[in-house]
Amino acid sequence: MTLAFDPIAEARRQWEEHDWHASAPGMAAVTSVFRAHQIFLARAEDVLAPFELTFARFEVLTLLLFSTHGALPLGKIADRLQVHRTSITNAVDRLEAQAFVVRTPHPTDARTRLAGLTKAGREVTRRATTAMNAALFEDVGLSSRDLATLFSILRRLRRAAGDF
Amino acid sequence: MTLAFDPIAEARRQWEEHDWHASAPGMAAVTSVFRAHQIFLARAEDVLAPFELTFARFEVLTLLLFSTHGALPLGKIADRLQVHRTSITNAVDRLEAQAFVVRTPHPTDARTRLAGLTKAGREVTRRATTAMNAALFEDVGLSSRDLATLFSILRRLRRAAGDF
DNA sequence: AAAGATTGAGTTATCAATCTTC
DNA sequence: GAAGATTGATAACTCAATCTTT
Numbered sequence: 417m418t419l420a421f422d423p424i425a426e427a428r429r430q431w432e433e434h435d436w437h438a439s440a441p442g443m444a445a446v447t448s449v450f451r452a453h454q455i456f457l458a459r460a461e462d463v464l465a466p467f468e469l470t471f472a473r474f475e476v477l478t479l480l481l482f483s484t485h486g487a488l489p490l491g492k493i494a495d496r497l498q499v500h501r502t503s504i505t506n507a508v509d510r511l512e513a514q515a516f517v518v519r520t521p522h523p524t525d526a527r528t529r530l531a532g533l534t535k536a537g538r539e540v541t542r543r544a545t546t547a548m549n550a551a552l553f554e555d556v557g558l559s560s561r562d563l564a565t566l567f568s569i570l571r572r573l574r575r576a577a578g579d580f
Numbered sequence: 581m582t583l584a585f586d587p588i589a590e591a592r593r594q595w596e597e598h599d600w601h602a603s604a605p606g607m608a609a610v611t612s613v614f615r616a617h618q619i620f621l622a623r624a625e626d627v628l629a630p631f632e633l634t635f636a637r638f639e640v641l642t643l644l645l646f647s648t649h650g651a652l653p654l655g656k657i658a659d660r661l662q663v664h665r666t667s668i669t670n671a672v673d674r675l676e677a678q679a680f681v682v683r684t685p686h687p688t689d690a691r692t693r694l695a696g697l698t699k700a701g702r703e704v705t706r707r708a709t710t711a712m713n714a715a716l717f718e719d720v721g722l723s724s725r726d727l728a729t730l731f732s733i734l735r736r737l738r739r740a741a742g743d744f
Numbered sequence: 745a746a747a748g749a750t751t752g753a754g755t756t757a758t759c760a761a762t763c764t765t766c
Numbered sequence: 767g768a769a770g771a772t773t774g775a776t777a778a779c780t781c782a783a784t785c786t787t788t
Contacts, residue, residue, distance in 0.1 A: 443717040510777085525748085562733045669772060
């Protein structure tokens with residue numbers, strides 16, 4: 417669906433017309449981020465579909481792959497991924513049903529459960545990551561300079577939001 | 581939940597360690613966009629909650645408010661908002677239940693249905709927009725220069741994705 | 745009482761299939 | 767047959783409430 421005009425620039429024009437000058441740049445920027453997210457998410461899901469993975473589950477898998485012991489408490493995963501704990505319960509349920517992950521008891525705290533990669537999980541994560549690199553991350557559709565600027569600006573935003 | 585380090589910079593470091601140098605900047609940029617989306621969405625939903633609106637429904641309302649006749653075919657709304665038609669059916673169902681919107685038949689094409697704002701819908705949209713401007717768009721947490729740069733870079737991305 | 749995890753309810757999104765009208 | 771919209775199924779997220787363990 418290609419439009420004959422930039423819909424966000426059009427919205428910004430509307431904002432200006434209503435004398436919301438102070439809000440127009442912020443509105444345009446925020447809306448642009450929403451649309452960029454939508455574009456990237458669609459591409460990512462396309463890449464991951466053959467592996468029977470969603471982006472949410474892919475994030476859990478990569479986090480486990482890069483963690484020191486290949487296993488993490490569910491709450492820790494939620495903190496790192498900045499989502500609700502129940503989302504992780506759900507994601508791990510599905511990953512466990514796919515035999516990519518197993519829940520194991522915490523060695524010293526019986527309340528805590530660890531999610532750990534299985535052999536199959538480690539394998540699919542490697543293959544899916546390779547696919548994501550090739551199909552999305554290596555060619556986002558922006559110049560190196562733009563990528564660096566984008567990261568830099570959004571890092572300030574994340575900093576201001578208290579991420580780190 | 582504040583971490584002692586920047587989780588995305590940490591992920592980029594992992595990518596470098598695995599010799600995925602060509603993918604690291606793209607991964608960091610894409611992941612940053614995802615997190616920025618998450619931050620903005622949470623803020624927006626907080627602002628809209630008192631009006632009993634979600635961001636998805638707010639988008640439909642503002643589109644109708646700014647359309648010439650205050651009413652649009654459902655398919656047109658889906659095209660402009662770049663979402664699936666069924667999402668609009670669902671959103672309009674709820675907006676209609678809230679009496680913010682009414683479905684009316686298309687004057688010449690019986691297949692098409694128009695979604696139009698009610699008086700209450702027009703009012704809540706105005707109030708919600710004012711709140712969104714004050715609480716989010718007027719102070720995104722970035723400088724004017726950053727906002728402009730962000731918009732400019734993401735416009736190139738949207739252009740490359742075929743949005744306009 | 746507090747922390748970790750899960751269950752159930754409610755919302756939103758997509759997809760496939762269906763229905764009506766052109 | 768194609769276009770516009772809806773219905774039913776599925777996935778994911780959040781929230782409130784609950785259960786177990788500390």
